[in-house]
Amino acid sequence: MTDCGLPAVSTPLVDAWNRARERGAHPLQVPGHKNQYWRPGAVPGSDLLGPLIRDDITLQGGVDDNAYSGGYLLQAEALWARSVGADHVRFLLGGSSQGNLAGLVAIGSPGAVVAVDRTSHRSALSGLVVSGSMPAWISPVIHPELGLPLGVEPGCLAGLAPTTAAVFVTAPSYVGTIADVEALARHCHDRGWPLAIDQAWGAHLAFLPGRGAFEQGADLVTTSVHKALMGYSATAVVGVRGSLVQGRRLDQAVDLTTTTSPSGTLFASIDATRAIMDQCGQREIERAAARVEAMRVRLRRVAGLVVVDDAVAGVPCDPLKLTLWLPRTGVNGSVLAQALWQLGHGVESSDLDSIVMTMTVVDDDAFCAQVADLLVTLIEQQRQAPRPPAPAALWQVTPEVVLSPREAFFAPRRRIPMAEAIGEVSAEQFCPYPPGIPLLAPGERVTAEIVRDIEQAGTFVRVAYCGDPTLRTIEVVA
Numbered sequence: 001m002t003d004c005g006l007p008a009v010s011t012p013l014v015d016a017w018n019r020a021r022e023r024g025a026h027p028l029q030v031p032g033h034k035n036q037y038w039r040p041g042a043v044p045g046s047d048l049l050g051p052l053i054r055d056d057i058t059l060q061g062g063v064d065d066n067a068y069s070g071g072y073l074l075q076a077e078a079l080w081a082r083s084v085g086a087d088h089v090r091f092l093l094g095g096s097s098q099g100n101l102a103g104l105v106a107i108g109s110p111g112a113v114v115a116v117d118r119t120s121h122r123s124a125l126s127g128l129v130v131s132g133s134m135p136a137w138i139s140p141v142i143h144p145e146l147g148l149p150l151g152v153e154p155g156c157l158a159g160l161a162p163t164t165a166a167v168f169v170t171a172p173s174y175v176g177t178i179a180d181v182e183a184l185a186r187h188c189h190d191r192g193w194p195l196a197i198d199q200a201w202g203a204h205l206a207f208l209p210g211r212g213a214f215e216q217g218a219d220l221v222t223t224s225v226h227k228a229l230m231g232y233s234a235t236a237v238v239g240v241r242g243s244l245v246q247g248r249r250l251d252q253a254v255d256l257t258t259t260t261s262p263s264g265t266l267f268a269s270i271d272a273t274r275a276i277m278d279q280c281g282q283r284e285i286e287r288a289a290a291r292v293e294a295m296r297v298r299l300r301r302v303a304g305l306v307v308v309d310d311a312v313a314g315v316p317c318d319p320l321k322l323t324l325w326l327p328r329t330g331v332n333g334s335v336l337a338q339a340l341w342q343l344g345h346g347v348e349s350s351d352l353d354s355i356v357m358t359m360t361v362v363d364d365d366a367f368c369a370q371v372a373d374l375l376v377t378l379i380e381q382q383r384q385a386p387r388p389p390a391p392a393a394l395w396q397v398t399p400e401v402v403l404s405p406r407e408a409f410f411a412p413r414r415r416i417p418m419a420e421a422i423g424e425v426s427a428e429q430f431c432p433y434p435p436g437i438p439l440l441a442p443g444e445r446v447t448a449e450i451v452r453d454i455e456q457a458g459t460f461v462r463v464a465y466c467g468d469p470t471l472r473t474i475e476v477v478a
């Protein structure tokens with residue numbers, strides 16, 4: 001029996017990890033720390049290193065032998081696939097970033113046009129660079145007042161050429177709104193297009209009946225295990241279902257992007273997470289959703305505060321995401337986030353208008369109630385006169401694409417002052433992080449509006465992936 005009160009389910013990787021731990025082998029191969037972390041003084045500087053690596057067991061030559069004769073990883077992947085309704089999945093150690101990269105390599109190819117949600121995480125761009133595909137950018141519906149993305153709907157795909165190779169959409173969005181994947185899948189399949197879903201934020205949805213992207217008809221899905229669920233940092237899973245994307249193609253794409261020395265510990269944490277979800281996932285997620293709903297009830301009473309939910313958004317929202325929209329309270333989301341950080345409660349993201357918090361099954365009643373109280377107190381302390389909304393520009397970028405991301409990535413380049421770059425083609429990315437959605441991507445025309453938006457974003461968050469963190473210069477295609 002487990003502490004979920006249900007019979008234990010199969011956990012091949014976790015069991016093999018435990019056996020490896022018990023064996024206590026001292027290998028004549030990697031890892032360089034030789035598993036000697038448990039012996040005080042065995043590793044030079046073990047007090048420094050020991051706590052950091054004490055759970056590290058390699059997959060090859062650790063959890064399994066060099067030939068993988070136990071087949072534990074394959075078994076664990078098959079169990080995950082069965083749980084989420086996939087035909088074939090691969091465990092990843094490079095996060096959904098790696099899943100998106102591999103996914104776009106699996107569905108794209110040099111010169112192929114792939115329709116990509118322009119509010120995608122920057123890892124989609126990596127996939128476009130590596131695959132050589134040309135993006136046909138599509139934009140989600142934007143809430144007319146809140147300025148937040150509501151998801152891509154079939155109408156957003158109007159105008160795509162019949163020769164489109166595939167469609168890539170993010171659902172749930174960063175702020176928790178969820179696109180209608182079923183309708184998108186119908187639309188895409190009628191045209192023979194595979195639908196890839198970046199479900200990085202929605203791993204838990206796959207354990208609620210009917211809510212996972214595979215169940216709703218997606219052909220390829222990437223999901224982070226470390227975000228909405230409880231896996232080790234950077235764990236993720238990418239998978240396929242149906243015949244539009246071949247499992248073998250996905251394997252090749254994953255193998256292109258992965259290490260040959262995976263951590264058995266990190267992989268085992270994916271296996272353990274799946275087993276917990278199989279046993280009591282639905283119950284625990286529904287309980288967590290009820291706790292977050294209680295937070296929303298409390299927060300809805302705060303004058304002027306908009307709590308983003310199904311009714312406000314007009315589309316289904318992630319039951320575990322807590323997104324607050326602040327302009328009518330006069331509170332600055334980034335200032336509120338800073339106060340929460342000082343108190344030990346870093347938030348997922350913030351900008352002037354909004355603040356996004358990720359809750360999981362781990363956040364219990366007491367914590368949820370305490371955070372709701374704290375939010376109310378801080379908002380009242382920081383309250384000012386209502387102000388007009390200033391939606392983040394990154395939800396509504398409509399770029400002029402001049403070169404494919406791959407052409408721009410490999411093009412000769414020169415660095416020039418940002419103020420002189422208008423009209424040039426960017427060779428680098430400007431990506432407010434979080435949420436990691438590029439304001440300007442390689443291959444796109446630099447415009448006065450984008451330069452203004454980059455400057456403005458720089459006053460609130462780190463603008464990542466550009467060579468000059470002061471944002472005063474930019475690399476353009478020479």
Ligand SMILES: Cc1ncc(COP(=O)(O)O)c(C=O)c1O
Nearest residue numbers: 094095096097121170198200224
């Ligand atoms: C929508 C989306 N997709 C993918 C990623 C990348 O996920 P990971 O951090 O697991 O690499 C993120 C990261 O925040 C994201 O927001």
